[in-house]
Amino acid sequence: MEKVYIQATDYTPFVYFDPSTGLIELKGNSNPANSNSFYQKFIVELDEYVTHESGGLTANLSFHYFNTSSSKCIFNMLKKLHKMQEAGRCVTINWYYLEEDEEMREVGEDFSDILHMNFNFITIAA
């Protein structure tokens, strides 16, 4: 299993996944032309981790904006984390959002409600 490190651009988020520590970080705008191929490496590594490792995971998610296809990728990722949680593994999801960005908080709540997962909602000062 490899570490995944993708630097952020104006249209794509910072992506970090360290299988040795079980840490996921996604930050910024997610508006890639092709969300599927952008998240592919990360999803493949995550799948490997979910299948072959027994440890837990902490996901720090801090988005400013993401497009529709990215929301599908994020949903898929959260579903994998949900399955891990159902299997008894420790999963922590920290959902960061700007203080005035109520929409982004609500988006996190929607994901949390639909997947029946507990998110930690953390505000970031603007």
Place this chain on the structure above:
Amino acid sequence: MNDLWGLYDEEDKALHAFKTKAQQNNISRKDLAQFIDSYQDLLIQSKVITKVSDKLQSKLNKANERIIEQNEEIVEKNSLLESTIGQLVKAQVGKKASTIIFTAAVIMFLSEEVFLGEAIAVIVHIQYLDLVVKGCIAFGLKFLEGGLETFFLKKEQIKIVKGNNGNVPELENKFKLPTIKLSPSIGKLLFSK
């Protein structure tokens, strides 16, 4: 388009598998239950993705409205700034022209008093000619002042247009345009295209 299919790869596979079994009339209760689960899962996904997209669209709309408002404010302040700069340039140029004319006036009146006035008194012997000459000098200087103001004004305008480091652009720098305060990401998202 193919990339979008990739995004729904699992759903595609489930549908294809069920279709194949249906064509072969080989559907068990278990297959049906699995297909219902897949359909339900897809429906949940559609709901959440639609909801999330609508919220993010509303966020973009708000950002857009803020940009339009701030743009209007910038246009208004820009026009105010232009008129203020115009007035400042005029005042500056007027002061410069007045200083030159005042110096010229002092020199000319002293010269007239010392040299020309004496000559008129000795050679021409015409009463009040001295005063007439002084009046002509005064009117001439006033006329010259207008000409000088126009000349300096044009010079300053050329400076502004060329963006030289003269006094006027410096003045312009004092009046900073308002900054749009958006979250960095929204700013990038909307402006970087």
